[in-house]
Amino acid sequence: MSALKFICLIFLVTQARSSPIQPKNTEYRLPDGAVEVNTYDIELTLKSDVFETNQFSGVAEVLFKNMKETNEIKIHANKMTFSEIVLETVDGTQIGLQNEGNFEIDSATDILTLTTDTSLAQGIEYRLRFTYEAELRTNEMYGFYKSSYVAADGTTRYLGTTQFQPTHARKAFPCFDEPFYKAIFKIKIRHPNQYRADGNTVGTSVVDPQDNTALITTFAPTPRMSSYIIAFVVSDFTCSGGAEIEPGIPHQVCSRDEAESTREVAVNVGPNLTWALEEFTNIKYSESTITKLDQFAIPDFSAGAMENWGLITYRETALLWDPLESSNRYKQRVETVISHELAHFWFGDLVTTKWWSDTFLNEGFATYFEYLATAEVEPTWGMEKQFVIEQLQPVLVSDSSVNSQALSAEASTPDQVSGRFSSISYNKGGSVIRMVAHFLGAEGFRNGIRKYLEDNKFGSTTPADLWRALTESTTVLPTSVSVIMDNWTYKAGYPVLQVKRNGDDVVVTQERFLISGTPEDTEKWYVPISYTTSTDSDKFLDTSPKVWLNPLTTNVNITDALKERDWIILNNQQTGFYRIDYDDNLWEKIKIALTQTGFDGIHELNRAQIVDDYYNFARAGLHSYSSFLELIKFLKADSSYYPWYSAFTAFSSMLQRTGDEKIRAGLHEYIRELMVVLYNTVPFNKPNDDDQIYTHKRVLAVTWACNLEVKDCIDNSLAAFGTYRNTATRPDKNLRSVIYCNALRHSNDPGDWEYLWEQFGTSQIATEQVTILSALGCTKDDEIRKKYLSLSINSTSGIRQQDALSVFSAVYSGNPDGVDLAFDFLLENYEDIYEYYASMNSFRNLFSGLANRFTKKQQTDKLSDFIENTPNLPESVETAARGALSTALNNLEIIEQFEKELSQYFNVGSASSAEPARLGFATTVTTLMVLLYKAF
Ligand SMILES: *[C@@H]1O[C@H](CO)[C@@H](O)[C@H](O)[C@H]1NC(C)=O
Ligand SMILES: *[C@@H]1O[C@H](CO)[C@@H](O)[C@H](O)[C@H]1NC(C)=O
Numbered sequence: 001m002s003a004l005k006f007i008c009l010i011f012l013v014t015q016a017r018s019s020p021i022q023p024k025n026t027e028y029r030l031p032d033g034a035v036e037v038n039t040y041d042i043e044l045t046l047k048s049d050v051f052e053t054n055q056f057s058g059v060a061e062v063l064f065k066n067m068k069e070t071n072e073i074k075i076h077a078n079k080m081t082f083s084e085i086v087l088e089t090v091d092g093t094q095i096g097l098q099n100e101g102n103f104e105i106d107s108a109t110d111i112l113t114l115t116t117d118t119s120l121a122q123g124i125e126y127r128l129r130f131t132y133e134a135e136l137r138t139n140e141m142y143g144f145y146k147s148s149y150v151a152a153d154g155t156t157r158y159l160g161t162t163q164f165q166p167t168h169a170r171k172a173f174p175c176f177d178e179p180f181y182k183a184i185f186k187i188k189i190r191h192p193n194q195y196r197a198d199g200n201t202v203g204t205s206v207v208d209p210q211d212n213t214a215l216i217t218t219f220a221p222t223p224r225m226s227s228y229i230i231a232f233v234v235s236d237f238t239c240s241g242g243a244e245i246e247p248g249i250p251h252q253v254c255s256r257d258e259a260e261s262t263r264e265v266a267v268n269v270g271p272n273l274t275w276a277l278e279e280f281t282n283i284k285y286s287e288s289t290i291t292k293l294d295q296f297a298i299p300d301f302s303a304g305a306m307e308n309w310g311l312i313t314y315r316e317t318a319l320l321w322d323p324l325e326s327s328n329r330y331k332q333r334v335e336t337v338i339s340h341e342l343a344h345f346w347f348g349d350l351v352t353t354k355w356w357s358d359t360f361l362n363e364g365f366a367t368y369f370e371y372l373a374t375a376e377v378e379p380t381w382g383m384e385k386q387f388v389i390e391q392l393q394p395v396l397v398s399d400s401s402v403n404s405q406a407l408s409a410e411a412s413t414p415d416q417v418s419g420r421f422s423s424i425s426y427n428k429g430g431s432v433i434r435m436v437a438h439f440l441g442a443e444g445f446r447n448g449i450r451k452y453l454e455d456n457k458f459g460s461t462t463p464a465d466l467w468r469a470l471t472e473s474t475t476v477l478p479t480s481v482s483v484i485m486d487n488w489t490y491k492a493g494y495p496v497l498q499v500k501r502n503g504d505d506v507v508v509t510q511e512r513f514l515i516s517g518t519p520e521d522t523e524k525w526y527v528p529i530s531y532t533t534s535t536d537s538d539k540f541l542d543t544s545p546k547v548w549l550n551p552l553t554t555n556v557n558i559t560d561a562l563k564e565r566d567w568i569i570l571n572n573q574q575t576g577f578y579r580i581d582y583d584d585n586l587w588e589k590i591k592i593a594l595t596q597t598g599f600d601g602i603h604e605l606n607r608a609q610i611v612d613d614y615y616n617f618a619r620a621g622l623h624s625y626s627s628f629l630e631l632i633k634f635l636k637a638d639s640s641y642y643p644w645y646s647a648f649t650a651f652s653s654m655l656q657r658t659g660d661e662k663i664r665a666g667l668h669e670y671i672r673e674l675m676v677v678l679y680n681t682v683p684f685n686k687p688n689d690d691d692q693i694y695t696h697k698r699v700l701a702v703t704w705a706c707n708l709e710v711k712d713c714i715d716n717s718l719a720a721f722g723t724y725r726n727t728a729t730r731p732d733k734n735l736r737s738v739i740y741c742n743a744l745r746h747s748n749d750p751g752d753w754e755y756l757w758e759q760f761g762t763s764q765i766a767t768e769q770v771t772i773l774s775a776l777g778c779t780k781d782d783e784i785r786k787k788y789l790s791l792s793i794n795s796t797s798g799i800r801q802q803d804a805l806s807v808f809s810a811v812y813s814g815n816p817d818g819v820d821l822a823f824d825f826l827l828e829n830y831e832d833i834y835e836y837y838a839s840m841n842s843f844r845n846l847f848s849g850l851a852n853r854f855t856k857k858q859q860t861d862k863l864s865d866f867i868e869n870t871p872n873l874p875e876s877v878e879t880a881a882r883g884a885l886s887t888a889l890n891n892l893e894i895i896e897q898f899e900k901e902l903s904q905y906f907n908v909g910s911a912s913s914a915e916p917a918r919l920g921f922a923t924t925v926t927t928l929m930v931l932l933y934k935a936f
């Protein structure tokens, strides 16, 4: 599955479902090794009124070998009614079932337990047949569900589509719904003849002999595979084909017909990305035995995309791209998401994580190859570098919390399983794999990966299987890859290396980095260290480790590292998953080097690393914010995208913590001055769309210039929007989000908002619709903003449920006062919102998105008042609200210090004097202050 990067909808729900009696965690799992599944034969029937009744019927037969003598069979199912369940031996002898006629699924565990009259023998095959009715889901985007769109002729069209990962195949047919239980699936769908049916494998359709308005589509048997990557789509879609993957293996991209002109990028890059992955893995796609490759754009989709073998499904914005209307950023998203899903064919579909505790075995690789495969097809995009700022640096932040989970962590309940689809499995998984690739060397890594896949194809693995396969290395390792990687796999967090000067030597030690301050434990890791000094000629290019830190010894000394040299910087191109803090003397040397011509050769990724590390040291109280703002003044002369990306991330985080107007103004002034050169290198009216990094930089710089009220930027935005309204000429596709947003932000004409809202309703291009949705939150008109929020929870407004949350974030991030407005709306309408979002688990994201922006005690007071005094608050809302409150209270504590220090730095008088956030954490605050003022 690909996560939703743009609105950060990563599942964070870890609390158990609310049922009066919580089953024990193990009861959610099927009994270990009870059966070996052989084949499923599944026949689904969709009647002509399927999209009115939202019901379908099925006959599902599973052939399995019983592995332990038993009187019980346990299998997954969710919300289905059985008219018949038959258990028989392969020669057709029926075996009596005790609960005949009264089959109850446990609603908490989704397990159906069948008790047999006579015991089942070990090693014998049985056949189990279910005849059932089930729901085509309409209020969730999981299982077999209904999606719709409005066609060019104005009619609403429906489709049935699936999302089974991680625990939803059981909503379409009874099955052993854990990834380990691989089987061959033979699927047949009977459906009305105005639709086509597509599945994982090639389908052939014949007219139903009993009903000439129906077709029966029979799919070729699948390879041995897990239930969560089964998929089918019943739709009126059309498709575009291009080059074959291999002779006889066609590739096509399918969507609603209206979007036909936006399929070209996907049609073109699909085969090339597949070839890049075949080349790396040395395994052809055709080894799957699937003889086609389809990619489908689904109008309603919960994740970003899903790697169903042979039939990948996507959100429209992650697959369809219009050359005139969609931005370069979306083109990159399309190509990287396709890479991510294609990589899953090898990492996930062919070789599968045994259980979701190790989701990173699927998602970490997919994230890594998202960049690597795209780099093969788009060599000018700097994908390896973008990995550092988009994947590694953000997860260094989330993994610095005391509550962070390890790469490998227990998961039993469906909610805990969803919780494993987190930035730890994706970003940290990918970053740690990248670290391994660099310390093994490219060739050793590739050979190891090939061995891992070859040894485990059509099977399932644990992390130990992976690390064991990676034995070849061109560099000397301190011990086996398995021992090195154990600490990275089973422990949460990562180290900060402390580098101290000792004469000409440097001494390196490590401890866990926590944003909340010094850790209590003494966790240690095997840490590969590359480094560069001021006199090295191959500056920063060699990423193989020169020394290792070992968890069993306290330090490593790099002898003579500074003999006749000015500076040393560790972790070339930030290939290792850790931060580095130097002593005052060494930081001072780095600071001086950064002011030299060409930054004295310090690599742009290491400049980004310095910015990102130092800001987080300030947050953790290891250095002061003022020394951060001094250190990064080198950016005045820097126009590289990467360090600026890290800097803007830091500035966003700082501005989110600033409730005080004077400090906000001080920060704005500081950033405006710092970015003069940057802004001049990427002028508003100078597009160069063929240069990807230039374009990313331009969008970033222009967005910030307008946010900081740079006049040139706002004037240009208003002019472009005026032209748009008068002549219907849409603005520069790459700056559209900035132009729309700032035009509405600075507009006094409510007609501007209405105009854009109409464009949302009439656009047939998903990227344009989503761009408009976020811009609509930029208005400062309170009445319009309230109306907009209520439209997001109104199913007739045209805003899809999948996008409702982005309307909220558009409002609370559009303007500083949007936080209170969206918060009040949430409190006043929580019942409607709860109902509308019921199955989406979004409440937590809603509350935490808001609470992360709280800067005043009034706001936390209001939230705690809501929690204490609202009668009958649903448990999930209360849990979400309490979680957000605790984060917000922690933030306030930090904000007090932060504002105090920044008001001194900007010399703007005492901060927040109107409403000091007194929380009575005297001891913590004192310790923090000592740390905060330890300037270098
Ligand atoms: C895909 O590969 C073919 C053959 O190597 C090449 O001609 C084509 O330009 C490539 N297309 C893209 C989009 O890279
Ligand atoms: C970390 O590594 C050390 C050295 O191999 C080992 O003693 C320790 O048990 C490991 N800890 C974890 C949690 O893996």
Ligand SMILES: *[C@@H]1O[C@H](CO)[C@@H](O)[C@H](O)[C@H]1NC(C)=O
Binding pocket: 502, 507, 555, 556, 557
């Ligand atoms: C490294 O240097 C430290 C501090 O100078 C010293 O105490 C330690 O013994 C040295 N360790 C090694 C392995 O040389």
Ligand SMILES: *[C@@H]1O[C@H](CO)[C@@H](O)[C@H](O)[C@H]1NC(C)=O
Binding pocket: 790, 794, 795, 796, 797
């Ligand atoms: C939903 O929106 C429609 C118009 O788009 C409006 O007529 C209706 O009253 C709204 N429903 C609610 C519950 O606000």
